[in-house]
Amino acid sequence: MFDWIMESFYNLPVVMQILFKITLIVTPLMLAVAYTTYAERKVIGYIQVRIGPNRVGPRGWLQPIADALKLLTKEVILPTNANRFLFLSAPVLAIVPALAAWAVIPFDDGMVLADVNAGLLYLLALTSLGVYGVIIAGWASNSKYALLGAMRSAAQIVAYEIAMGFALVGVIMAAGSLNVGEIVRAQEGSVYHWFLLPLLPLFFVYFISGVAETNRAPFDVAEGESEIVAGFHVEYSGMAFAVFFLAEYANMILISALAALLFLGGWLSPFQGILPEGVFAWPAIGWVLDSGIHWFLLKTAFFLFLFLWFRATFPRYRYDQIMRLGWKVLIPVTIVWLFVLGVFIFMGLGPWFA
Amino acid sequence: MTFELLLFYVFGAILLGAALALITVRNPVYAALFLVLCFFTAAAIWLLAEAEFLAIVLVLVYVGAVMVLFLFVVMMLDINVEQLREGFTEYLPAGLVVAAAMATVLTLVITRFITMDPPEPAGADYANTLELGRILYTDYVYPFEIAAVILLVAIIAAISLTMRRRPDTKSIDPTEQMKARREDRVRLVSMESEPRERKKKKGA
Numbered sequence: 001m002f003d004w005i006m007e008s009f010y011n012l013p014v015v016m017q018i019l020f021k022i023t024l025i026v027t028p029l030m031l032a033v034a035y036t037t038y039a040e041r042k043v044i045g046y047i048q049v050r051i052g053p054n055r056v057g058p059r060g061w062l063q064p065i066a067d068a069l070k071l072l073t074k075e076v077i078l079p080t081n082a083n084r085f086l087f088l089s090a091p092v093l094a095i096v097p098a099l100a101a102w103a104v105i106p107f108d109d110g111m112v113l114a115d116v117n118a119g120l121l122y123l124l125a126l127t128s129l130g131v132y133g134v135i136i137a138g139w140a141s142n143s144k145y146a147l148l149g150a151m152r153s154a155a156q157i158v159a160y161e162i163a164m165g166f167a168l169v170g171v172i173m174a175a176g177s178l179n180v181g182e183i184v185r186a187q188e189g190s191v192y193h194w195f196l197l198p199l200l201p202l203f204f205v206y207f208i209s210g211v212a213e214t215n216r217a218p219f220d221v222a223e224g225e226s227e228i229v230a231g232f233h234v235e236y237s238g239m240a241f242a243v244f245f246l247a248e249y250a251n252m253i254l255i256s257a258l259a260a261l262l263f264l265g266g267w268l269s270p271f272q273g274i275l276p277e278g279v280f281a282w283p284a285i286g287w288v289l290d291s292g293i294h295w296f297l298l299k300t301a302f303f304l305f306l307f308l309w310f311r312a313t314f315p316r317y318r319y320d321q322i323m324r325l326g327w328k329v330l331i332p333v334t335i336v337w338l339f340v341l342g343v344f345i346f347m348g349l350g351p352w353f354a
Numbered sequence: 355m356t357f358e359l360l361l362f363y364v365f366g367a368i369l370l371g372a373a374l375a376l377i378t379v380r381n382p383v384y385a386a387l388f389l390v391l392c393f394f395t396a397a398a399i400w401l402l403a404e405a406e407f408l409a410i411v412l413v414l415v416y417v418g419a420v421m422v423l424f425l426f427v428v429m430m431l432d433i434n435v436e437q438l439r440e441g442f443t444e445y446l447p448a449g450l451v452v453a454a455a456m457a458t459v460l461t462l463v464i465t466r467f468i469t470m471d472p473p474e475p476a477g478a479d480y481a482n483t484l485e486l487g488r489i490l491y492t493d494y495v496y497p498f499e500i501a502a503v504i505l506l507v508a509i510i511a512a513i514s515l516t517m518r519r520r521p522d523t524k525s526i527d528p529t530e531q532m533k534a535r536r537e538d539r540v541r542l543v544s545m546e547s548e549p550r551e552r553k554k555k556k557g558a
Contacts, residue, residue, distance in 0.1 A: 086387075117481045121410040128418025132390070135422065139383060139429050147429065154426050158419055178483055324528045 021113050025102050033249040034064035040308050047312040074238035079142055082235065086140035091236070091243035094133025098250040101126040105257055106181045108267045108293040119180040120172060123258065124165055127213060130251060131157040133244070134215075134222060134232045141235035149231025152319060153222030157213055159326035164209035166334035170202040170341050171195060171262045174352065184266035189351060190273025194265040198344060198352045201337045203263045205330045207303070210255035212326065214248060216307055218314035219322055256303030260296060267296040362402055369395040382428045386421060393417050404476055407483040 009017065038053065038060070045052025053060035078084060104119040106112040116122060131154055138150020174195050175183040187194045196203055212219040223231040233244045260266055269291040271279075280290040288294070317325070345353045369392055376388040393416045400409035490498050 116406070118406050118410055118483050121407065121414065121483070125410045125414040125418060128414055131418075131422055135425055135429070136387075139425075151426060151430065154422050158422055161419065320525065321528050 018113070025113060026099060029099070029102065029250060029253065030246070032253055033246055034068065036249050036253065036304060037067070037245070038064045039304075040311070043305065043308040044312045047309070068242070071242040072239055076238040076240045077235075079235045082142045083140040086136050087235075088240065090133050090137035090140060091240045091247070092133075093136060094130060094247040095243050095250065097126040097129040098247045098254065101254050104180055105254075105261070106184065106266065107296055109185075109291070110181070111293065112181060115179065115181060118178045120168055120178045120183070120262075123180070124161075124168060127164075127251070127254070128157070128161050130213075130247065133247065137236070137244070138232040141232075143235050145229050145234050146232050149222045149234070153215060153232060156215075156219065156221065156322055156326070159323060160209040160212040160219075160330070163205050163326055163330035163334055164213060166331060166338065167199075167202040167206035167209065168262070170199050170334065170338055173338070173341055173345060174199060180261055184261055184268065187265040188268060188272070191265075191270045193273070193351050194263065194268070195352070196263045198341070198350065199263060199337075201333050202341075203259070205334050206263070207255075207259055207306070209326075209330060210259065211307065211310060212322070214251045214255055214307075216248075216252065217311040218317050220316060221319055221322060252307050253300065253304060256307070257296070257300045259303045260299035264299045265295075266299070267291050267293055269295050358402055362399060365395045365398045365402070369399065383425065386425050386428050389424070390417055390421050393421065404480065405482050407486050 009020070012020070041063070042052040042060070053063040056062040056066045076088075078087060101123050103114045104112065104116055104122055106115075134153045134157075135150045138146040138148075138153075141147075171183060172178060175186040177183055177186065215222040221231075223233075233241055236244060269289060271289045272291060275289060280286045282289075344350075347353075372388045372391040372395065376385050376392060379385050379388060393412055397409040397412045397417075400406075400412065
């Protein structure tokens with residue numbers, strides 16, 4: 001039965017195969033986005049000693065579906081004197097890079113849509129494109145608050161992209177490859193082989209820049225609801241507004257997935273090299289303990305939870321402090337650590353670079 | 355016609371169209387966006403030429419950073435297009451000279467390479483990044499280092515040119531703010547508690 005399915009799959013035209021794979025990635029991703037919004041409201045609710053959404057469906061599980069239906073049926077309002085074409089294309093420009101980046105994410109060993117050589121560079125390029133949606137939305141809305149939000153966001157994203165790029169240079173140095181799958185395989189061995197320890201400062205820089213790149217609290221000055229109402233998407237309504245949110249959450253999941261892949265060994269099991277090999281042969285338990293997609297999803301979910309935790313914990317940064325942190329703290333830290341890393345690699349230190 | 359060739363012509367047509375629109379369109383924001391489109395299609399053509407590193411870096415640096423700042427400035431400034439067009443006839447001779455020089459150079463390059471056979475496509479294990487890195491850090495290491503130093507000097511020069519002390523602004527240095535300790539702001543004073551005044555008796 002299974003062979004027959006696989007065989008008929010490989011008999012399909014290549015374009016159909018790729019489309020099928022894309023559906024396999026995007027559908028769970030969209031579901032994950034929907035339920036991340038639910039998780040966000042629940043987690044922040046519990047942190048603030050509330051229950052969070054609990055009316056729609058059992059324990060509020062159908063809340064994201066209800067939200068989606070509501071947004072779908074709402075009118076998309078075009079503001080007067082807004083630039084019609086750019087106003088409607090801005091949400092598309094926001095979501096396309098957020099989805100296209102998933103093409104090079106390996107979910108398990110070899111489970112990747114496009115196993116390209118320069119995968120990490122591709123990711124860096126695509127995450128830097130998301131800012132166009134924000135800028136164009138801000139400008140095309142013909143609204144001063146939207147423009148202010150877009151300007152803040154543009155400066156912030158460009159600043160933090162540099163720190164993020166430098167942090168990723170450290171990963172590339174340690175792994176000796178730009179291919180994301182190769183980077184994970186370079187961390188194989190045991191939990192001590194993961195890049196988390198030798199690249200610890202870069203990991204912090206990466207994740208802080210990731211939070212800033214996605215315009216999440218405490219770096220959400222692009223939205224700044226207490227200062228500029230909602231920033232760049234203040235004039236958007238209905239599905240056009242929802243697409244911006246889809247993009248933001250898809251980007252959050254992407255940053256979390258990348259943190260798991262680049263620093264925490266992606267699909268590799270933390271028990272690898274610690275438990276005896278025989279354990280992994282046990283039925284059921286062995287599969288759970290062995291490396292696989294579930295470890296990747298678990299690590300991603302952990303980082304995603306950090307995003308929500310940050311939002312409930314930290315007050316919003318002031319704009320000049322954001323710029324200071326990006327340019328004067330994070331970038332020097334990465335540059336210093338790149339030198340240290342060079343020395344580590346030269347000396348063949350520890351289990352990582354031996 | 356192979357699929358790659360078809361893609362090349364499609365991207366080439368978009369690139370030429372966007373470049374033409376870039377210099378003819380009136381709205382400066384549209385012009386900047388057309389330039390973004392130019393970079394993008396140029397990157398796609400480089401990808402077809404198996405130069406994936408250059409293509410992605412073109413998108414990363416020019417589209418992701420440079421053009422964002424361009425748009426930033428263009429959107430912030432209230433550019434008067436009429437004023438910009440005023441000196442058109444005045445600068446026309448100089449422009450024509452530059453155009454002629456560029457056309458000559460381009461023709462020289464194209465006529466030299468147009469008769470060349472297309473190079474053999476590289477194998478599947480060819481990595482553009484690796485090859486570029488190998489050449490940059492071996493054969494061309496000195497030019498590469500010199501270019502890096504020139505860029506560093508340019509960065510320092512740009513920063514020192516734009517840096518100015520402005521005592522009239524009310525901006526606060528975050529470093530100074532971070533240095534503030536509780537002791538600087540809060541003073542705990544221990545005071546003897548005063549006995550509560552008794553309510554005065556009626557009629558007193």
